[in-house]
Amino acid sequence: MTRWERGRLVAMTMFVLGMTGPTLAGDMAAFNPLGFSADGNIFAFEQYGIQDGSGFPYSEIFVIDTAKDAFLPKTPVRVRIDDEAAGLSQARAKAASDASPLLNQYGLSDHPGHLVAFNPVSEIEAPAHQLGYRAFPAKPAFGEPYRLSLTETEAQPSDACKDLGTPIKGFRLSLTEKNGEAADVTLHEDGKAVPSSRRCPTGYRIGGVMTFHPMQGEPVHVALVLVLSYGFEGRDGRWIAVPFRP
Structure with a gap:
């Protein structure tokens, strides 16, 4: 039995038994910033x-x-190598190659910005839904x-998510302190439905x-939000970037 088949079996078993909590390790995507254009x-x-489930390497x-x-x-740009034996470096190299004309056009590697x-x-130790920072490291x-x-x-759950037996979540992101002063600025707010690209989101974290x-x-500030979604072997994590100018 392949890892993909094992993953499907686990997911089906969890669904049948009504188990909505994570029992195995999911797939938490790594985050790699690639930079800004000169004007931001x-x-x-x-x-x-x-x-998770398939064992296929991917890069987006x-x-x-x-x-x-x-x-x-x-x-x-989305690349997945549909081969369990493939190395992660293959997927990353292919994605980098496919995206390189656009990345080079804007000179993104010349302006890395700061992960503050x-x-x-x-x-x-840190709360999942609150994050304080200074703009300069x-x-x-x-x-x-x-x-x-x-x-x-x-x-509202999509047709693909409505039978999972777990609530589907959107999020609202707010700026509550700006340059040391209290603020109340909504940076992002989902409507009743969430994009299908999030699959079946069950929670979020300010990452x-x-x-x-x-x-x-x-x-330019960019808030990084980790989307936690229903996966084959537990909760999966994918990144959303919310840019704003405070």
Whole structure:
């Protein structure tokens, strides 16, 4: 029996028994920032890993217009090698090659920005739905803090998710502190339905923040939200980037 077949058997068993909690390790995608354009209007990142259930390596590259909060045409670039014996490096190299014309066009590797906060799902001290940070990585610290808050919301399940026996979630992301001052700014709010690309989302976590300060133009912050969804071997994790200019 292949790993894919074992994964399907596990998922079917969990469904039949009504087990909605994680019993095995899911697939938490790794996050790799790829940089900003010189003006901060473009941001790109990669997520990659080994797909649970199948054992197939994958890499996905997202290129985002930070002003419109929208993907650039012909993106995301998604690569999956449908072979359990394939190495993760194969999927990552193929995705990098496919995306390279666009990444080079905007000179993203020349402007990496700063990962000023990171809160992976394995972190046990930091709360999942709150994250405070400063916009500059420096010691001694300078600049006043920013703070994000995430609220999970009820979402209408798609046909693919309605029989799983677990609530489907959307989210609202807010900026509650801006440069040391109290704020109440909604950065993102889902409607009743969530995008099908999230599969069957059961929860969210504020996973980190990227910042970039262009030579000319306003600073750009990018909130990183980890989407937890129903998978074959537990909960899977995929990344969403929410850009904003505070």
